Amino acid sequence: xxxxxxxxxxxxxxxxxxxxxxxxxxxxxxxxxxxxxxxxxxxxxxxxxxxxxxxxxxxxxxxxxxxxxxxxxxxxxxxxxxxxxxxxxxxxxxxxxxxxxxxxxxxxxxxxxxxxxxxxxxxxxxxxxxxxxxxxxxxxxxxxxxxxxxxxxxxxxxxxxxxxxxxxxx
Amino acid sequence: xxxxxxxxxxxxxxxxxxxxxxxxxxxxxxxxxxxxxxxxxxxxxxxxxxxxxxxxxxxxxxxxxxxxxxxxxxxxxxxxxxxxxxxxxxxxxxxxxxxxxxxxxxxxxxxxxxxxxxxxxxxxxxxxxxxxxxxxxxxxxxxxxxxxxxxxxxxxxxxxxxxxxxxxxxxxxxxxxxxxxxxxxxxxxxxxxxxxxxxxxxxxxxxxxxxxxxxxxxxxxxxxxxxxxxxxxxxxxxxxxxxxxxxxxxxxxxxxxxxxxxxxxxxxxxxxxxxxxxxxxxxxxxxxxxxxxxxxxxxxxxxxxxxxxxxxxxxxxxxxxxxxxxxxxxxxxxxxxxxxxxxxxxxxxx
Numbered sequence: 063x064x065x066x067x068x069x070x071x072x073x074x075x076x077x078x079x080x081x082x083x084x085x086x087x088x089x090x091x092x093x094x095x096x097x098x099x100x101x102x103x104x105x106x107x108x109x110x111x112x113x114x115x116x117x118x119x120x121x122x123x124x125x126x127x128x129x130x131x132x133x134x135x136x137x138x139x140x141x142x143x144x145x146x147x148x149x150x151x152x153x154x155x156x157x158x159x160x161x162x163x164x165x166x167x168x169x170x171x172x173x174x175x176x177x178x179x180x181x182x183x184x185x186x187x188x189x190x191x192x193x194x195x196x197x198x199x200x201x202x203x204x205x206x207x208x209x210x211x212x213x214x215x216x217x218x219x220x221x222x223x224x225x226x227x228x229x230x231x232x
Numbered sequence: 233x234x235x236x237x238x239x240x241x242x243x244x245x246x247x248x249x250x251x252x253x254x255x256x257x258x259x260x261x262x263x264x265x266x267x268x269x270x271x272x273x274x275x276x277x278x279x280x281x282x283x284x285x286x287x288x289x290x291x292x293x294x295x296x297x298x299x300x301x302x303x304x305x306x307x308x309x310x311x312x313x314x315x316x317x318x319x320x321x322x323x324x325x326x327x328x329x330x331x332x333x334x335x336x337x338x339x340x341x342x343x344x345x346x347x348x349x350x351x352x353x354x355x356x357x358x359x360x361x362x363x364x365x366x367x368x369x370x371x372x373x374x375x376x377x378x379x380x381x382x383x384x385x386x387x388x389x390x391x392x393x394x395x396x397x398x399x400x401x402x403x404x405x406x407x408x409x410x411x412x413x414x415x416x417x418x419x420x421x422x423x424x425x426x427x428x429x430x431x432x433x434x435x436x437x438x439x440x441x442x443x444x445x446x447x448x449x450x451x452x453x454x455x456x457x458x459x460x461x462x463x464x465x466x467x468x469x470x471x472x473x474x475x476x477x478x479x480x481x482x483x484x485x486x487x488x489x490x491x492x493x494x495x496x497x498x499x500x501x502x503x504x505x506x507x508x509x510x511x512x513x514x515x516x517x518x519x520x521x522x523x524x525x526x527x528x529x530x531x532x533x534x535x536x537x538x539x540x541x542x543x544x545x546x547x548x549x550x551x552x553x554x555x556x557x558x559x560x561x562x563x564x565x566x567x568x569x570x571x572x573x574x575x576x577x578x579x580x581x582x
Binding site: 091095098114115118119121122125126127130131133134137138191192 | 309348349350353354356357359360361363364367368371379382383386387390393410
């Protein structure tokens with residue numbers, strides 16, 4: 063077995079294991095920490111695919127920002143096993159259905175993007191470098207990129223508005 | 233990969249590691265000396281000449297202290313916390329260019345552990361992970377003061393990371409690269425970035441203080457409110473790790489400030505030295521130049537610590553969110569306009 067295959071197997075094992083531990087561990091903080099490890103191993107997968115930029119951005123955004131805020135809220139609310147809410151069956155069903163739908167969307171994306179990826183392969187440019195990535199994002203995919211950023215901006219303003227509203231009522 | 237390459241990189245990595253440790257050790261000594269100087273005292277002067285052996289004595293003391301465990305159900309996380317803090321503090325040095333290159337044994341040796349083209353992002357990634365060390369350790373201590381310290385540290389570091397990243401974007405728009413090696417090389421001569429991006433430098437400096445939890449932003453460990461903050465329950469070398477990690481972080485951020493804004497290993501007349509005296513001499517002088525610059529910034533950290541009192545927590549958050557972030561966004565816009573001034577003028581029909 064080549065070194066890359068061994069690394070991949072170890073990483074995949076860690077990813078799946080910690081993903082399951084995230085769901086099954088009773089203590090919310092332990093769950094969050096397992097999820098952080100899971101995110102790190104996913105970043106490792108990106109490194110294996112030689113996309114350094116994606117891996118580092120993944121670490122900054124998911125492990126460095128989102129999970130820290132998660133951990134922060136869990137610590138502040140002081141959740142533990144006793145506070146675990148019982149989820150009704152309909153919620154579980156809804157979760158499964160939405161997961162399957164996300165899977166369908168992802169598969170559709172992969173199938174549709176395959177010919178385009180092939181085209182990029184043919185050009186022989188280094189698409190891991192941020193120079194090329196930036197040029198493509200702001201030329202070919204300008205509109206979707208801007209839409210995504212507007213979506214994020216709207217979400218941010220919405221959050222600020224929601225947190226301000228309570229203050230006005232007082 | 234050839235074996236000489238691996239040996240060469242290993243030597244560089246070990247040297248950088250040793251340097252970081254040595255600097256962190258002697259920063260504790262320098263901190264006491266600077267404090268003593270500013271408060272008109274003598275400072276440590278018993279162990280060795282001028283107290284130079286004091287860090288060794290401190291280390292020996294910390295190692296021989298009793299290993300204390302608080303009553304916590306998370307013993308593993310309690311041990312992992314300082315480990316994460318220490319390892320992330322040491323990982324950042326991998327992308328810093330300590331000098332340009334040396335000619336040794338017929339090879340060109342680049343004085344950098346690794347030159348990845350996303351060097352600066354790597355730095356931000358590692359720094360953002362560093363928060364975990366404090367958070368996990370503080371939470372696992374099972375003590376409300378530790379938890380308060382940990383929560384403060386996390387919110388402070390996350391808030392200031394944003395302003396730090398935004399201040400970097402203005403610089404990156406000018407340099408056009410994320411590789412620290414290229415950024416350092418672009419500043420040859422006296423072409424230092426601080427002259428072009430003074431505001432960006434100021435924001436970065438303030439954020440670096442907040443990221444390393446130094447006064448005036450040392451609320452996570454403010455003694456008068458929280459005993460010792462997140463390391464209240466720690467003793468022996470585990471506490472030593474937290475303290476050491478802080479000094480290592482200070483050293484790395486002082487180096488990064490010198491590399492990003494003050495030309496790194498460049499000094500006026502370096503090209504002349506390379507042409508006339510020799511590559512090796514010129515670059516050893518360059519390393520010394522970087523060393524002098526980073527020592528100044530470490531001194532600056534200490535100077536500020538003993539000059540400016542601690543902020544209140546709401547002041548800290550206001551400064552981060554309402555002043556530094558808008559300022560860095562304005563800086564980005566202004567930099568963009570200046571870079572594209574020719575295009576804008578053409579567009580407006582001048």
